[in-house]
Amino acid sequence: MIAIIGAGLAGLSAARALDARGIPVRLFDKGRAPGGRLATRRAEHDGARLQFDHGAQYLRAAGAGFAAALDAAGAQAWPDAARRVGVPGMSALPRALAGALPLVASRHVGRITGQPGAWMVQHWDAKDARPGAPLPATPPTEDGPFSAVLVTIPAPQAADLLPGFAAPLAGVRYAPCWTVMAAFDARLPLPDTLRPEGHAVGWAARDSSKPGRDAATECWVVQAAPGWTRAHLERRAEEIVAPLLAELASLSAAPLPAPRWAAAHRWRYSLLEASLGQACLWDATQRIGLAGDWCLAGRAEAAWDSGAALAAAIA
Numbered sequence: 001m002i003a004i005i006g007a008g009l010a011g012l013s014a015a016r017a018l019d020a021r022g023i024p025v026r027l028f029d030k031g032r033a034p035g036g037r038l039a040t041r042r043a044e045h046d047g048a049r050l051q052f053d054h055g056a057q058y059l060r061a062a063g064a065g066f067a068a069a070l071d072a073a074g075a076q077a078w079p080d081a082a083r084r085v086g087v088p089g090m091s092a093l094p095r096a097l098a099g100a101l102p103l104v105a106s107r108h109v110g111r112i113t114g115q116p117g118a119w120m121v122q123h124w125d126a127k128d129a130r131p132g133a134p135l136p137a138t139p140p141t142e143d144g145p146f147s148a149v150l151v152t153i154p155a156p157q158a159a160d161l162l163p164g165f166a167a168p169l170a171g172v173r174y175a176p177c178w179t180v181m182a183a184f185d186a187r188l189p190l191p192d193t194l195r196p197e198g199h200a201v202g203w204a205a206r207d208s209s210k211p212g213r214d215a216a217t218e219c220w221v222v223q224a225a226p227g228w229t230r231a232h233l234e235r236r237a238e239e240i241v242a243p244l245l246a247e248l249a250s251l252s253a254a255p256l257p258a259p260r261w262a263a264a265h266r267w268r269y270s271l272l273e274a275s276l277g278q279a280c281l282w283d284a285t286q287r288i289g290l291a292g293d294w295c296l297a298g299r300a301e302a303a304w305d306s307g308a309a310l311a312a313a314i315a
């Protein structure tokens with residue numbers, strides 16, 4: 001049995017490839033569901049159901065492997081034939097790809113103990129643990145022994161979990177991204193997608209224009225550019241909504257109405273600015289491997305390819 005820490009696309013890709021070879025796996029994730037940065041936020045306001053893809057916006061598949069995975073998971077074209085999204089939300093894709101693979105959810109993996117061939121995974125309730133903070137004082141749950149451990153979480157968190165691998169990970173750099181989700185009573189006088197050059201807004205999209213969404217609710221996702229995000233990084237989420245929506249309004253010829261519901265989410269690890277430059281890391285002696293978008297590039301397909309490369313290295 002192989003333990004896979006992280007059920008984002010990289011972890012799911014490795015898990016599916018190993019499972020297909022008859023190698024049993026167990027996934028662990030601190031989220032309530034698989035997907036990581038392929039995420040959909042749901043909210044209810046005044047009896048209306050709202051939803052926003054607040055992480056990855058759309059996926060491109062250059063390779064046949066990822067294209068087949070997107071087909072299998074029911075991805076549909078948006079905003080053009082070359083780009084695809086999950087239906088009814090982006091999180092439907094990882095849910096479909098996870099299928100019946102065993103997943104231990106809502107658990108923060110904080111320590112790996114044991115020895116090569118017999119690794120133990122110690123994990124805590126994700127509500128009690130924060131990345132970078134000391135581990136909770138409560139005793140962990142311990143699972144194992146595992147013949148190998150694969151770590152498919154963002155590089156800085158992987159370096160905390162596996163200090164022995166910190167050196168090769170030190171050069172990996174992510175841009176952070178403040179993201180505002182906002183619902184409006186009226187349609188905004190803007191195109192479905194915007195990617196302005198040299199602006200505080202890096203990308204904005206009418207999320208409700210994606211296939212399978214409720215087109216009657218006007219839901220927007222507005223991502224700040226890395227420079228704007230860094231300038232406001234440590235502000236509270238409530239302080240981000242108004243200034244970022246004001247930046248969106250500056251892209252509209254007509255004034256924008258106030259949102260009827262809005263929230264902000266800070267991604268500390270969004271798109272990559274510097275990657276590892278190799279598909280994965282596999283130490284055959286230690287029987288520990290690492291994968292993630294950070295190995296190759298800041299795209300969902302890179303995460304998928306990295307997980308597949310790690311599974312191939314093990315097999």
Ligand SMILES: Cc1cc2nc3c(=O)[nH]c(=O)nc-3n(C[C@H](O)[C@H](O)[C@H](O)COP(=O)(O)OP(=O)(O)OC[C@H]3O[C@@H](n4cnc5c(N)ncnc54)[C@H](O)[C@@H]3O)c2cc1C
Pocket residue numbers: 005006007008009010011028029030031034035036037038054055056057058059060107108109110152153154157177179223267269270271291292293294297298299300301303
């Ligand atoms: C705002 C934003 C916009 C983006 N837009 C696009 C886009 O339009 N197109 C595109 O292709 N890509 C986009 N991306 C990038 C894309 O989402 C990522 O490249 C991809 O999802 C990374 O997958 P991953 O498996 O490597 O990592 P992740 O998705 O980060 O998965 C890692 C998983 O590990 C879990 N985890 C972390 N630490 C622990 C721990 N200690 N214990 C247990 N579990 C843990 C996390 O909960 C997470 O589920 C975007 C990303 C962001 C944030």
